[in-house]
Amino acid sequence: MYLQTSKYQVLSMIGQGSAHQVFKAEHNLTQKLFAIKMEKSPKLGQIEGEIKVLKELNGIEGVPNLIHHGITPENKCFLIMPLLNCSLRDLVKSQQLSLSCILAIGLSLIETLENVHKKNILHLDIKPENIMISQKIQKNSKDQLLKPGFIQLIDFGLSQTLGNSKFLKNVFIGSLNFASRASHKGEQLGYKDDLESLFYVLVYLRNCNLPWSQKPSMGFKNMDIKFIGEMKTSIFNTMTLCQKFPLEFSKFMSYINELKHYQMPDYSLIKEMFIKMLQTTSFSPIMDQFLNNSPIQSINQLGNSETMQLPIDKHLLNNNSIETQIQDDIIDIEAKVVHLSDLIGKYTTVQIKSIQTLNIDYDYNFSNQ
Template sequence: MAEEEDGHTKDPVPDVVGDGKRRFRVERTRHLGSGHFGDVYEGVQLSTGKPVAVKLEHRSGSIARKEWEVMRALSGEGAPNVYYTGVAGRYYVMVMDLLGPTLQKILETRPSRRLPWDVVSKIGQLCVHLLRTVHSKGYVHGDVKPENFLCAYEEGVPPYQADPTKGLYMIDLGLASKYRDSSRPNGHIAYGQRIDHFSGTVRYASLNAHLGRWLSRRDDMESLCYMLLYLHNGSLPWQGFCGDDKNMLVCEHKGKLPPDEICKGAPECMQYFLAYVRSMKFEEEPDYEYLLMLLDPTKGLVEIHRLLAEDRAIGDVSSANGALEAEDNVNNSVYDLAASGKRKRNDLDNGSQFAPNAKKHRIVIPKRYKTHQWMIVSTSAKTGNASPATQCYTSHTSYQNLVKEVEKKWSTGMRIVLLSFTAGMWTAVLNQKSTGYQEQALHYCPGADFPREWVRQKWDEGFFITALAGNATSWGVVCSTMTRNKRYKQQSYIVSPTFPSKWVADKWASGYYITSVATQGNPPHQQWAVVVSRGAPYTDQVVELDFVYPSDVIHTRWDDNYMVTCIASTSEMNAFVMSRGLTFGEEQRCTRTSHGPLHKVREDWNDNLYVTALAWGRVA
């Protein structure tokens, strides 16, 4: 008889699967659990009576064959042995070793719903070895969580008596992906990202997964960190979010919390674990030995403190905290520790090829302070089409003074191309030539409500939004009429409490591109405004979100001929809009400074670079 699930008819579970001597009875009343894409039942091999697990995935799915491929590559190393893969009715079937309870089930049997650190640290070490095995086969697990790590099967042993420190196995590899690519010089897949892409489980996903980036080895290790914290503390700080924005809300919470808050209640070594895995580059191989050392209660933090103390005694390090507070060092402090001492790397971009070994580890000291700076993007147009004959940067302590100066510049033919109301300043950048803007209107709107009626009126008059700004208490909007050859065909916008990734992706699919973006408000009530336009001079566009300045990502995009066309930042998150088109030059520079932007802007002008994007945001 067909079963009912969520109001839909479900195909009946087969009684027997397999062929020839490999035939297995499915114990349909012994449902072991459900994964992302299938159900698992207890079964028995008919010829031997051996207990097995039978995983069924409906053939409308596309994950089963991918999981079979990974399981075959592992050949029972760190994962259950597979005895049969095939098809039964409308199901894909995989028969494998019957295993014991999951880590999640074990946790649920504990009255405190917590595991002691001596147990968690051993689990962590076992998981590092398991993930190292998966990585050695060229795959990323992609869904590290307590439900996907199981104990060995022991007949008659209930979950509350199971000992996870005796050994663990990985399951549910349907989300695993290849990170190796033999066609590329470094043997690693190319960096990729799609703003509406997500893979994994929200609770344990890495920041990169939330931000739509292709997964690599670093992401398995970050998810492992969250899993271990969950097992020890019984919960994670971002549990409880719900609704359509759950993914982004969890992402924002993970990104804004420093390591000491995320790891609260756990040994300090976990802060070093998290700081290290978050500092890894896309193609970087994890230093498994370093992570194992951190998880070893007899070494861990003691060993780190010993190595740092030795360096201080030599005179190479005066103060770890001092390194963190230096203005120019906006990343986590990074040290290569070895018997011969330390080499400090301020620029993590140079560390992607560093190959750690048993005698040298890259230690990342957890950062306890956030750094905010101006980010100034300047562009050179070799063709001259986008280069203004003159550019003006004007910044004031009041909106009234800004308006007076802007009106003077308008009278000389200059037009606003950028607007910024952040860091206590009211700033505009105006160009003399080739903006494509004719008449302009600047509107100030106090309060959190976006000036919808004013914008609608301007649209009716033939204007388009060409610049946006926001601060804690107001919005600023510039609307312009445009020359015929540069006029937008249509425009739309959204105001959202989180970055509207899905909305943007849908608009891209309809031929729109982001032409303005801004943020407004104070935490926790900040909001994004994103303007998209048809007829913008772009052929492709991406949005890179991050909680720091993503130097390696920006350079990768530059190498792919993308240019930064907009930036906006909340107090925690940055959005870099990067576009490909026909009107941009061959050179772009992104400068960061803690002081007012003008001195950097002048340096760029001297190099024939013109400001194209500006924001005050978190860089570390």
């Protein structure tokens, strides 16, 4: 594989999706490791769109820096980012995370989403595979989990700006397990849909599954989308998803339900909810200090007397951990669902089709699987 630049040597492939591949590469001068994300076929459009989004989000903690980008001699678009340690999916394959760790991860991601949404950008594909740990976690992980930028939100290939009605309506966007109810219905999407996907991620981390994740495929993508969407709608606003969380978590769920798609969430309120949950699980109740400062900074100011340990497999957390999961990642448990999202990537924003039109592509691809 040849890039526009000779500064990097490609070492190995560490993952792939339906439309892209991810490689580990080494800088020839510094010997530092990086990740190269590249289209499988020329001019698919998703990576080109992701490059534009990453430029817009430059400098936001919790979003990877765009190191370099370009086009290969084969006209495949690529981008280069820092090499991160492992995803949340990798972590839960090893051991279940503690409640305190899950809430800390949630608080960090809410901080990141607030800054992303202030740019009027929606992620639209929040799931455990797209949430990364930037480096190896130490035994006393509280400071690390709450440190700005330690939790990284990746893969902005489906991201769009708010109000892009041609793209954000009449199309299912995201992965089946973690997409919002509105996405299942083909409704207009907005800020609340990212929060709803994050809500499902936290429930998944707590329970190691979701009520609809083990349901058998109907064999037809539209039926799957409708069936799982109806399950989410029937369960949302019940205590089914909140049983293993403090009371404030159900308030978070109710708040998401009350938001309009165009309404900017009250992030101060949401962060206060998570701070209260963290207080009840592992932290001292110093509410005034939390409310007067940045929540993440305030929690870290509590000192080392309050620790939060993350039970993990040390073998999993190294620079090669993603490679050890390559066979699982190539055939992802949500591959059939992500496939439809990748069909969307074949069109530019102005060319985007309705879900009915996309079915033509889907039926062709499904019949050839």
